Amino acid sequence: MALVKFPGASVAAPDPDYEPEEDDRTAKMSFLEHLDELRTRLIISAVSLSAGFVICLFFAGHIQAFIMRPLYATLPPGGRFIYTQPTEAFMLQLKMAALAGLFLAAPVILWQLWKFIAPGLYAHEKKFAIPFVVFSTFFFVAGGLFSHYLAFPWAWRFFASYATDYMTFMPTISATFSIYVKMLLAFGAVFQMPTLVFFLARVGAVTARMLIRNTKYAVLIIFILGAVLSPGGDVVSQALMAGPMLGLYALSIVIAWVFGKRRPA
Numbered sequence: 208m209a210l211v212k213f214p215g216a217s218v219a220a221p222d223p224d225y226e227p228e229e230d231d232r233t234a235k236m237s238f239l240e241h242l243d244e245l246r247t248r249l250i251i252s253a254v255s256l257s258a259g260f261v262i263c264l265f266f267a268g269h270i271q272a273f274i275m276r277p278l279y280a281t282l283p284p285g286g287r288f289i290y291t292q293p294t295e296a297f298m299l300q301l302k303m304a305a306l307a308g309l310f311l312a313a314p315v316i317l318w319q320l321w322k323f324i325a326p327g328l329y330a331h332e333k334k335f336a337i338p339f340v341v342f343s344t345f346f347f348v349a350g351g352l353f354s355h356y357l358a359f360p361w362a363w364r365f366f367a368s369y370a371t372d373y374m375t376f377m378p379t380i381s382a383t384f385s386i387y388v389k390m391l392l393a394f395g396a397v398f399q400m401p402t403l404v405f406f407l408a409r410v411g412a413v414t415a416r417m418l419i420r421n422t423k424y425a426v427l428i429i430f431i432l433g434a435v436l437s438p439g440g441d442v443v444s445q446a447l448m449a450g451p452m453l454g455l456y457a458l459s460i461v462i463a464w465v466f467g468k469r470r471p472a
Contacts, residue, residue, distance in 0.1 A: 244326075248319040255315035259308030267300040270307050274355070278383065281364040288380045299380050306388060310348060317343045335406060342402040350398030354391045358447045362390070365443055390444075393436040397452050404459035408467040415464035418456070425456055 263270060279288065290296050309316075317340050325333055363383075370376040407413040418425070433449030 244323060248323045252312070252316045252319045255312040255319075256305075256308055259311035260305050261308075263304040263307040263311060264301075266307075267304045270303045271300055274303060274384075274387065275380075277355075277360055278363055278387075281360055282367055283370045283376055286367065286370070286376050288383060289377050290380050292381075295379070295381050299384055302384060302388075306391070310351060313347055314340055314344045317347075335409065339402070339406065342405065343399060346398040346402050347395040350394035350396070351391050353398070353451065354394040358394060358451070359387055359390050362443055362447055390437075390447075393448060394451065397432070397436065397448070398455065400452065400455045401459050401462050405462050405466055408463040411467075413463055414467050415460050418460045418463055422456075426453065429453060429456065 275288065282288075290299075318336075321336050321339050325336065367376045404413060404418070408415075429452045430445070430449045433445045433447075433452065437444035437448045
């Protein structure tokens with residue numbers, strides 16, 4: 208409440224026209240309250256993921272065909288996927304349903320992530336909730352599609368090309384799917400770069416000029432991340448990870464320039 212001193216008055220009187228400013232941050236939460244909030248968000252995310260898994264389980268056969276048939280087409284003539292354990296093929300379908308369920312539940316999980324970090328944001332920053340969920344979901348799915356249709360088949364075709372008359376390429380389905388998932392999630396993560404830069408630019412934390420000035424450091428970090436995130440230690444996988452990240456960094460510069468917070472003249 209604002210206080211106004213009247214001439215000749217010894218005490219301050221409340222100003223009837225004063226409207227208290229809205230506190231930009233919510234009341235501080237205790238450590239236990241943060242843990243309880245985290246537990247709630249994790250439970251909701253787990254339930255949504257479980258629901259997505261159950262739904263996708265009914266379409267496990269179609270999901271398996273969607274994933275494996277393009278890969279089968281890249282094998283040399285006569286090449287086939289094999290499994291060596293009795294439960295391997297059955298577990299593969301469960302894993303594929305879980306992966307598809309993750310993409311199905313992605314909007315809910317990202318919304319819970321936003322709800323967890325929102326108490327630490329200012330009021331004008333909280334209005335980005337819907338753009339955050341929409342952009343994060345879009346780029347996560349875009350990264351997964353890029354990996355599925357371009358990156359992983361290209362890498363698979365490259366490795367399959369080393370088959371010779373005395374070596375037959377017959378990968379196990381579990382090893383194949385393991386590499387597939389690692390690349391899919393890695394690309395889904397790195398495709399979040401434009402979303403991250405968008406929000407940092409909106410709050411004034413980064414600018415297009417700053418990103419351009421630090422390009423050489425960004426390139427170094429990108430190739431380090433490419434080596435860390437690539438499913439294999441080979442140069443091909445690293446290049447497949449680093450190449451799109453360089454393109455995303457260039458896109459992020461444009462996003463920061465278009466949507467960046469304008470400084471007053």
